[in-house]
Structure formats: C-alpha cells, structure tokens
Amino acid sequence: MVSWWIFWSLGACGEAGSTPLAESGIEVGYARTLEPLLSERCGGCHLGGFASGGFSFDTVPDELVGVSSRASMPYVTAGAPEESYLLHKLAGTHLEVGGFGARMPIGPPLTESEISLVRSWIQAGALP
Secondary structure, three states, X not given: OOOXXXXXXXXXXXXXXXXXXXXXXXXXXXXXXXXXXHHHHHHXXXXXXXXXXXXXXXXXXXXXXXXEOXXXXXXXOOOOHHHOHHHHHHHOOHHHHOOOOOOOOOOOOOOHHHHHHHHHHHHOOOEO
C-alpha cells in the first residue's frame, strides 16, 4: 500500500502554493515516484499477465511514452501532460480528447495529489 508520507515527503501534496515535483529539483522517475502508486491502484488490470488496454505497467515507460493509444494521442507525450492520454484517462477528461470508456482506475478515482504526481512525471520527461 502506498503511504501518504511518500507523497508528502516528495512535495506532491497538491496544496495551494506547493511546487510541482518537476519544478522542485527532485528527480521524478517512474521507479521512484509512480511504480508504487500504479502497482497498488492499477496493478489488478495492468501488471503481470494482464495487459488491459494494450499495455502493462511492468514495462513502463516503454509501452507508454510515444506509443499511440486507441484515442487521438499517445499514451504519454514526454514533457507534455495535456497531450498524454494516460493523464486524461486518470483525470476523467479522456472523452474530451477523443477517448472512450470509463475513467481509470476502476473503483475510486485517483486523488488530485496522485494525478499531480503523474502530471509531474510526464512534465519532467517521463523518466524511467
């Protein structure tokens, strides 16, 4: 389970006036910042032998960065969160950009702090 202290200690609380990770000087790599979150919240459908939606988080960022989604944009466009379908799918804005289906993950949506973490990772270049 992802502890809230991880988000707090990395400065991703999402409070008004807080500095996004990409601008804070903290390295925003997938293994350090996103893997725990995505494993916990998305692993049931996108880890191991499961590849729902055409990708598994086991091989991120290889299966996401610069890879076309079935919508109108790549899953992740490094440095461009608003041009990244993954972020839209998590934020629930996917239908506005030509996407389809339900907001992800199935069940409770990610919090604004968690979405901010994904946004920071993409903005920082979607590093491994």
